[in-house]
Amino acid sequence: MKLTNRNLHRDIAYFYIGLIIAFSFSGIILNHRQDWYPMDYSYDTKEVQLDLPLDIETLDSEEYIKKISEEWDLASDYDGHRIRGKELRVFYKDNIILDADIETGNALLEYKRKVPILGHTMTLHKSTNNFWIWYSDIFGVAMLTIAITGMMITKGSNSFKKRGWKLALAGLIFPFIFLILFP
Template structure:
C-alpha cells in the first residue's frame, strides 16, 4: 500500500472528524462565554439569607458550614470575590451571597446536553485526555500539511497556496502584536 499525502490527509481527517466538530463547537462557545455559557444551566433557584460577620476575615470554612447547615446539600468549598461570597456544594450547586446584606441565591445547575459535554472535553485536565488532545494537535498539523500539499499545478502550494498561507498566518501575528 502506497502512502500519499492525499491518503494520509483523508484517513486522519476521517478518524478525527468527530473531535474536530466537538472542539470547533466548544471553542466557539468558549470564545463567547461572557455572553452565553452553556456548560451549565440553572434548573432551580431559591433565595437565601445568611448572617454574615462585618469582618470578612471571620468567614472561615467552619463559620460558613454552620451558616449553611439548613441547606440540605454537601458543602464543597467557598471563596469571596468582589463583595460576593460564593459557596460550592457537591452536585453542581452554587450559592452566591452579597457580603454586605447576607442576601443570596442558591442555584441548582445541570450540564447542557451535548454542548456542555463537548466543553468538558475542551477544558479537561484528565492526564489521558491531555495526551490524546496532544496527539490530536499533531494530527491537525498533519492534516494541515498534507492538505496544502495535495493540490498541484497553478493552484498548488508552490504557485498560489503559499501566498494564502502567509496571509492567513498574518492575522494571528497582527492580533498578538496589537492586543497582547
C-alpha cells in the same frame, strides 16, 4: 493500500472528525462566553436570607460555611468557598452554588446542570485530565499532519508551490497583525 499524502490526510481527518467538530463548536462558544456560556444553566434557584457574622475570619472558615449549609442539607456536599469584596460564593457538589452579599445577607442558591452536548464538548476543551491532555496533544499533531499533507495533495496550477503558499502566508500574517495591534 498505498500510503500517500491524500490517504493519510483523508484517514486522519475521518478518525478525528468528531473531535474537530466538538472543538470547533466549543472554541466558538468559549470565544463568546461573556455573552452566552452554555457550560451550565440554572434549573432551580432559591432566594435565601443569611445571618452572617461581621467578623470576616469567622465567615471565611470551612466550619462556619458547613454550619450555615446544614439549612439546605448541603453541609456534606461542601466543595469550597471564596470571598471577593462583598461577595461570598460557596461551591457544593453536583454544581450547586450559593452567592451571598456579605453586608446584607441576601443570597441566591442556584442548582445548575451542564447543557447537553455543548456543555460536554466544552468540558473536553477545558479538561486538565492527564490522559485527555495527552490525547489532545496527539490530536494537535494530527491537525499538523492534516495541514501539511493537505498542502501536498493538489498538483498543477493550484498547488501549494504555485498558489497555496500565498493564501497560507496571508493566513499567517493576519494573526500576527492582530497580536501587534491588540497586545
